[in-house]
Amino acid sequence: MASANLLFFVLMLSSVRVGRSSESLFKLKCQPAVGVIGQTTHISCSIEFYTKPKPVVINTVALTRSGEKKSCFTIQPLENIRIGDSRFDVEKEPSLQLHNTAISDEGEYRYLIRTNLGQDQVRFTINVTAKYSNPIITSVPKEIVNDGAADLYCNASGGYPAGTIHWFDQSNTNWTKSATLQSTQGNDGLFTLSSKLSFQKIDSLWAPFRCVVLNSKYEEEEGGTTSTLEIKDNPENSPSTSSTVNNSIAGVVVIGSLIVGLLIVLLFKRRRNKRAVPMEHTYPEEEKDLNEPVYKKAAEAEEIFTV
Incomplete structure (x- = not known):
């Protein structure tokens, strides 16, 4: 009985070692992805080998959103089985792509692959953007x-x-x-x-x-x-307003000049008339002798200033 228990323990230990050895032959890595709404988002992933690289055959791919138990996308290439969101696809093993990206695709995912060399899983995020229209x-x-x-x-x-x-x-x-x-x-x-x-x-x-x-x-x-x-x-302060003001000032100046000139002419004529009046009263009519030179000059002067 003791030997049977010992044999069972050895078999279990060996299976665990084989399992660990199988799972530790490679490591799956994925980069965070940034997608544009309505376009295809590329999710870049790679396999890093712990030992000498060997041919890898992927038999199962499963993608699950964080917080959910059911995978949103599963594919088994060897059996030609595809389940879940058809917008997901294997672009170039083990990389993925997501067609017609939507805002609802934003979040964290858990990505699992099973191969002939074992299995591994990794987490990555998808961020979504959309460009604004020209402001x-x-x-x-x-x-x-x-x-x-x-x-x-x-x-x-x-x-x-x-x-x-x-x-x-x-x-x-x-x-x-x-x-x-x-x-x-x-x-x-x-x-x-x-x-x-x-x-x-x-x-x-x-x-x-x-x-x-x-x-x-x-x-x-x-x-x-x-x-x-x-x-x-x-x-x-516009040019049109300034022009109007200038034109108004110019008009006032012209009119003022005309008025001043007219006043000067009237003043000059008035002074001439004042000069002629004393000559009329200096020589009474009854004492005038028009033939005398003095009276003759006065008459001529009077005729000139009264024109």
């Missing part, structure tokens, strides 16, 4: 006036995960701290970003403004946008 800038009012109040808006949609928007002026000064951001997630899981930058007095020297979309890692996405909004001069 668009609008303003209220539509026509911005220098030194006037203005609200600038920047909108981008269709992105994942939630990102942020930064504002820059023409000198690359960051105005983001003065802006307010609103992030809204739709029924499809995608986000819409809306940022508002307000000014009580905007300066045309700051233009043009541009808004840039940053992803969840604060990395700038390709694209961005630059404001094409024009900032007009204040109407009070």
Whole structure:
């Protein structure tokens, strides 16, 4: 009886050693994957041998989401058996690929393979992203006036995960701290970003403004946008107003000059008339002798100044 128990113990020990030896011939490794919504995600995996590499024949592949007991994808190539999500596939043993990636695919997975050299399993994560649309800038009012109040808006949609928007002026000064951001997630899981930058007095020297979309890692996405909004001069200081004022002043000057000239002419004529009056009264009618030289000159002078 004792010998039988000893034999059984030896057999169990040898089987454990064989099992461990078989499982320790290689190690499975997988890199974290980043997928884009609607596209194919590649999950890069490899086999690292502890001993001299040998031909590997995979007979079972099983992929299970963390927290779940049932695998979401299982394949047995030798038996041509495939179970679970058909979007998963073995790309190049032991790497995987996921077609038509969705937000719901994001998470951690447990990947198990069984081969002719034993089995091993590893955990990896899938992160999902979606690029935002090119941001668009609008303003209220539509026509911005220098030194006037203005609200600038920047909108981008269709992105994942939630990102942020930064504002820059023409000198690359960051105005983001003065802006307010609103992030809204739709029924499809995608986000819409809306940022508002307000000014009580905007300066045309700051233009043009541009808004840039940053992803969840604060990395700038390709694209961005630059404001094409024009900032007009204040109407009070506009060239048209200045021209009107100048024309008005010029008109006043011309009219004033004409009035002054007319007054000078009238004053000159009045003085001439005053000079002629004493000569009339100096020589009474009854004492005038028009043939005398004195009276003759007076008459001529009177005729000249009364013209």
